[in-house]
Structure formats: structure tokens, C-alpha cells
Amino acid sequence: MMDDPQKLLDKYNAGLCTEEEKAAVESWYLKLSSTDVEGLDIASAARTKAMVWSSLIANEPVLKIRRQWYLASAAAVFVIGFAGYFYLSPATTAQQLAVHQPKNNKIVPGSNKAFLTLADGRKISLTDANSGEIVKQEGLSINKTADGKIVYTVVDQGKNGGLEKIAFNTIETPKGGQYQINLPDGTKVWLNAASSLRYPTKFAANIRKVELTGEGYFEVAKVHIPFVVKTAGQEVEVLGTHFNINSYKDEDDIKTTLLEGSVRVIPFGTHKNNSSKLLKPGEQSQLNESDIKVKAVDTESIVAWKNGDFVFKGDDFRTIMNKVARWYDVEVIYKGDFDNLKFGGYISRSKDISAVLNIMESTGKVRFTVAGKKITVFK
Incomplete structure (x- = not known):
């Protein structure tokens, strides 16, 4: 590896890095707001540059960054940016950076894990199920794809002449799990860890309604029937749009973030301020026991879990x-x-x-x- 980080960064910009050099640069670069950069003194930047470069030499692959963010930034921001966002104090040593974790006690990240509970009470482990058709319900085929998604396919549009009783399925992820499901209407839902989605196997003619706990990202199929997501304390009404809802019980607020289209957030129950809010793309509603407010947010960070x-x-x-x-x-x-x-x-x-x-x-x-x-x- 090169001895001068500036030369390495120039080489990276020019697209001339080896795979090892590129991995090292991308491992340690952090995107930073300009206010953080301006607030950093030269002495701190110099200390950080030395510590970052020591880490580059060690080639510890701990950070991931999208390459286009780096290409849009000056080399100086790489060095100063690291100090601004993850500021390394002068007292920090290499020994202090090692988390005290026994070598035989490795905690691995989550993966595609979920359980599907059918209307008749049967519970299926989607983690263990083979790819292909899992089960048939009234007029529906439920399939697991090779890349770990659940897809509902209508196989008999007119089953029972539309007079069948509405049945509900529930998909739930444990801690350390996530899953994607394609609902019968074509809506795509990504469930984060420790979350669940209850939904009908066939939507009614006048409304598409599901119930969410935890966190889910929705890409709602554009059908001229309202789509409603119910959580504790609110309902979100849409037609066709992309949005994220965070409704974990251990969080202070229920957060609804809109990426595309429009949604209306309607508080209910014990909330003192029950006025609904219409969100525009890039906005987030935050609902707690006393109020609901709307603010502009960075949607990329909100849905990063899905990516x-x-x-x-x-x-x-x-x-x-x-x-x-x-x-x-x-x-x-x-x-x-x-x-x-x-x-x-x-x-x-x-x-x-x-x-x-x-x-x-x-x-x-x-x-x-x-x-x-x-x-x-x-x-």
C-alpha cells in the first residue's frame, strides 16, 4: 500500500486503485456535512489523519460507503470528515478501539428470517421452507422465491363467487430477522427485525387494509382502491406510493416517512391532537401521546435498513x-x-x-x- 494517503486518494479518484487499495479507501471514508468540517481545527485534523492512515495500513474493513459520494468530495473532506463525524480524541489508542468480546462469542448480523401464520392457525417457518410453492389458500398460491421473498399469486380470481369469508395471514420477523413479502394486490412490503404484518388473503372491493407492528417499508401497488396501514395510534392512507413506518413500542414516536407520492397520517385513540397530516415526499410525521408534527428529513438514512x-x-x-x-x-x-x-x-x-x-x-x-x-x- 502507498505511504502517502493523499496520493492514494488521488489514485482512487482517477480509478487506478487496486482492489485492495479501493477497499481500504472505501472502508474508511465517511460522508460529512459542511458544518462539521468547518468546526474542526487543524490540529485535530492532523491527529485524525495520522490515526486514519494507521487504520488504512491495517486495512480494517469496517465502514462501507457508496462510491459516488466519495467522487463528489475533495480529498481533504475524507480526512477532516472522519474526525467530524466519528471524532477520534487524542487519548484514543489502538488498544481502546478493540471491543471487549471473547473470540469464541461472535455475534453475527441478522438475515432473512420470518414465520408465516395462516388463517387456519398453521405456522410456517419461512427460514426453513424450500423455494417454490409453500401452500395454497382459497384462490391463492403462496410461493417462496429463491432469493427469500414471499409472493402471493391469484390462481382463481372468482373463487366462491367473491362470497368467501375474509381470512387473515400474519408474517412476523424475530429479532435478528427481516423479510420481504409481495401482497395479493402486488404491493411490496419489507419488514425490519422484530416486526409483523397482518393482512387479508384477499382485499375488499373498497379498501386495502393491513396492520403493522415494528417497522416496514411499503411500495404500494397503484390501484384505485385506498391502501391503509394501521399501527398503534394512527392510520396511514395512500393510493400508490413509497413510504416507511417505524412503530416500535420502545421508541418515543411513531414515525412515518414519505419517499414518493402522498400519504395522510390520521392519529386516533388517546392522542390529544388528532388532526391528520398530509405528507409530501421528503417529509416525516412524528406522533407521540401529546402531539403530531411534520418535518423534512433525509430519507436515505431512514430506509438504509432496507438497503x-x-x-x-x-x-x-x-x-x-x-x-x-x-x-x-x-x-x-x-x-x-x-x-x-x-x-x-x-x-x-x-x-x-x-x-x-x-x-x-x-x-x-x-x-x-x-x-x-x-x-x-x-x-
């Missing part, structure tokens, strides 16, 4: 650890006050948990120990 990444942009530390706990199926124990701690950065969800924890330890703000499925956090 196989963790993306944090000044996120609250406990919120980040909730995501880590669900994806790696671990319990997090806090030793200290972490209320005002925030992190930013990118990392693939395919990495072992030690890679994720190492990144946060590199800031010098937290320290982790791992014992079985328990992660203890120290200041």
Missing part, C-alpha cells in the same frame, strides 16, 4: 443501540448517562456486531463489553 446499511446522521445513541439490539438480537445494558450522546456514520448491516461497536468506540465517548447476548455500555 442493507446502518446510516446515522447525528442520531441519538440510545436510538442507535435499539436498532443494533433488534438486528443482532442482543440485550443492551447502560452504565452511565448517555442522554446527550449522538453519532453519525455509515456501516453495512452485514458486518459482525464487533465492527459496529468498534466504530462507536473509536470516538472515545463509549466503551462496550460483550458477554453472551448482552452488550454493556460504559462512558
Whole structure:
């Protein structure tokens, strides 16, 4: 590997890097907002440059970044950006960056895992099911694709003359699981870890309604029948659109984020402010027990989980650890006050948990120990 990081970055920009050099650069580059760059002093940048380059030489593949982000940035932002988002304090040493995790206690990331509960009570492990047709229901064939999706196919449009009783199926993911399902109307739903979706095997003529717990990303088929997603405390009405709903019970707010089209968020129940909100692309509604508010957000970071990444942009530390706990199926124990701690950065969800924890330890703000499925956090 080259001795000068500037030359390596120039070589990367020119497309002349070897695979090893390219992996090293892409492993450590972080996208950073200009405010963070401007707030970094020269001395801190110099210290960070030395530490980043030491890591490059060690070639630790812990961060993932989309290449086009790098190509749009100056080489200086690479060095300064690392310090701004994951700032390495002068006291941080290479030894401090190693998460205290026994070698024989490797915690691997989540994968495609889910259970399908049919209307008649039968429960099928989609993780263990072979590809192909899993089961037939009234007028429907339920198939598992080779890449791990569940697809409903209508095989008899006029079964029972439309007089059959509406039946409901439920697909649920455990901690450490995710799954994609194509509903009978063609709507695609991605379920994050520890989530469930209850839906009819055949939608009614005047409404398409499903019930979500946890987190799901929806690409609703464009049919002239309203599509409604019900969660605890709200309903979301759409026709054809792309949106994400985060409704975990251990989160303070129910968050609905719109990427394409339009949706209406309608609070109900005990919420004091029950006025509905119409979202535009790039907006997110945040509903809690007392209020619902709408703000513009970075949608890329919201749906990064669906694309196989963790993306944090000044996120609250406990919120980040909730995501880590669900994806790696671990319990997090806090030793200290972490209320005002925030992190930013990118990392693939395919990495072992030690890679994720190492990144946060590199800031010098937290320290982790791992014992079985328990992660203890120290200041």
C-alpha cells in the first residue's frame, strides 16, 4: 500500500486503485456535512489523519460507503470528515478501539428470517421452507422465491363467487430477522427485525387494509382502491406510493416517512391532537401521546435498513443501540448517562456486531463489553 494517503486518494479518484487499495479507501471514508468540517481545527485534523492512515495500513474493513459520494468530495473532506463525524480524541489508542468480546462469542448480523401464520392457525417457518410453492389458500398460491421473498399469486380470481369469508395471514420477523413479502394486490412490503404484518388473503372491493407492528417499508401497488396501514395510534392512507413506518413500542414516536407520492397520517385513540397530516415526499410525521408534527428529513438514512446499511446522521445513541439490539438480537445494558450522546456514520448491516461497536468506540465517548447476548455500555 502507498505511504502517502493523499496520493492514494488521488489514485482512487482517477480509478487506478487496486482492489485492495479501493477497499481500504472505501472502508474508511465517511460522508460529512459542511458544518462539521468547518468546526474542526487543524490540529485535530492532523491527529485524525495520522490515526486514519494507521487504520488504512491495517486495512480494517469496517465502514462501507457508496462510491459516488466519495467522487463528489475533495480529498481533504475524507480526512477532516472522519474526525467530524466519528471524532477520534487524542487519548484514543489502538488498544481502546478493540471491543471487549471473547473470540469464541461472535455475534453475527441478522438475515432473512420470518414465520408465516395462516388463517387456519398453521405456522410456517419461512427460514426453513424450500423455494417454490409453500401452500395454497382459497384462490391463492403462496410461493417462496429463491432469493427469500414471499409472493402471493391469484390462481382463481372468482373463487366462491367473491362470497368467501375474509381470512387473515400474519408474517412476523424475530429479532435478528427481516423479510420481504409481495401482497395479493402486488404491493411490496419489507419488514425490519422484530416486526409483523397482518393482512387479508384477499382485499375488499373498497379498501386495502393491513396492520403493522415494528417497522416496514411499503411500495404500494397503484390501484384505485385506498391502501391503509394501521399501527398503534394512527392510520396511514395512500393510493400508490413509497413510504416507511417505524412503530416500535420502545421508541418515543411513531414515525412515518414519505419517499414518493402522498400519504395522510390520521392519529386516533388517546392522542390529544388528532388532526391528520398530509405528507409530501421528503417529509416525516412524528406522533407521540401529546402531539403530531411534520418535518423534512433525509430519507436515505431512514430506509438504509432496507438497503442493507446502518446510516446515522447525528442520531441519538440510545436510538442507535435499539436498532443494533433488534438486528443482532442482543440485550443492551447502560452504565452511565448517555442522554446527550449522538453519532453519525455509515456501516453495512452485514458486518459482525464487533465492527459496529468498534466504530462507536473509536470516538472515545463509549466503551462496550460483550458477554453472551448482552452488550454493556460504559462512558
